Amino acid sequence: MIKISILIANYNNGKYFSECYESIISQGYENWEVIIVDDCSTDDSTEIITGLIKDDPRFRFYQNNKNRGCGYTKGKCIDLSEGELCAFLDPDDALYSYALERSADEFRKSGNNTIAVYSQLMFCDEKLNPREVFTKIKQVRNHKLFFNAPIQISAFFMFKKNAYLKTSGINPTLKNAVDQDLYLKLLEIGDARFISEVLYKYRLHSNGISQQTSKQSAKESFAKVIHESMKRRKITAIQNVNVPETFTTSEEIYGLLNYQTKMPYRILTKIRTSLHI
Template sequence: MNKISILIANYNNGRYFKDCYDSIISQSYDNWEVIIVDDCSTDNSVELIKKFIDGDERFKFYQNTQNKGCGYTKRKCLDLATGEFCAFLDPDDAIFSYAVECLLDEFKKSSKIIATYSKLIFCDENLNPKEVFSKIKQIHNNKYFFNIPIQIHAFFVFKRETYLKTSGINPTLKNAVDQDLYLKLLEFGDAKFVDEVFYKYRLHSNGISQHSAKQSAKESFARVIHETMQRRKITVIDGKPVPVAYTNAQDIYSLLNYQTKIPYRLMNKIKTAFQYY
């Protein structure tokens, strides 16, 4: 039975950790470890988290010596992981008890699969379900896929050996870190979508991807996309030249407008239907 490393990058979310912890220890799949890296939280996160994991050797807890941001912390999580598979779980979110088992089962079906992912459900601050995020779908993976609009999201399980083939998560990123990870991994294989809800995404005022952080995340994602275009040696998209140097977010997103149009989406839907899945 392969081991999975569940990776948790924490900053000031200790008060929500109980739900996250409970969801991990209730997994139907039991060969797992949890790597927690705290990014110098200023609340009582460390105390709260250590209280729950005390005495359980499956949980490994680490702290940054200074606040470094999301990219650095998530990269450190992966550097410390020892499982054949990895998946990030935010400390303020939770997963359903069969999430790990079901997603790992998909890897047995094809050697081309390097990652699996599922639907998520938005929840209120108390983790009460609100609505399923309907935009997550099976992608048709090619060099022009940039996850615009968003189609890949949590819960995302991937092979660690594939991650080690990449340059790794950009440690300087403050947000759009998961997008950076997805796009790098997809250059080495395909991701399989499982059309079930496995992830509980908590909506609250302090969430890193919500409210005031959205504009910053949009800018970071544009930079990630531009870096991906350069890495993939793409110089022209839809007849338009890709800027040699990054200019601004709008210039990057405008290159991908054609991917939101109906003809392109229909064609991709047809291609996806005829994949090996």
């Protein structure tokens, strides 16, 4: 049975961690470890987390020596992991009990070129009561002009660690858009398969790093991540419009991809994806 590393980057989410913890220990899949890296939380995260995991050897808890941000902390989680497969779980979210088993099964069924699998997620309220499925997640057609904008790949995202080690790794300076940086780099190594099932509970609350108060910052960071991907992939022009040598504005980068939101392109992509071409 392949070992799975569940990666948790925590900052001030101690009050939500108990439900995250319960969802992990209720997994039907048995061969897992949990790597938790706390980014110098100012709440009672340390006491809550260490009190729950206690002496369970499947959980390993670490702390940064100073507040480093999301990119650094998530990268450290991967560096400390020992599993062949890795997946991030935010400390304020939770998994369905079959999430690990279903994800591992998908890897077993897929070809060697599959380096990641991802699933549907359930939006939940602050108390983690289900509200609605995020229906925009779907199987993507992986090619050099795919940048996950608008988002089609999201949690629960599990990836092969050996594929990650072939990339330059998560950008440690990023404060947000960290997952997008990970997705795009991995897609340059191999393909990702979509699991059309809900495996992940995503909690909506006012303190979430990716939610309303930081949306503009996240949009800017995501544009920079996309631009870096364009440069890595040696894309000099899109639809006869030149890709800027250096990053200027998020509007310019998203403008290069506007055609991908139009109906003709979306229909063509859907047909190509269904026909595997």
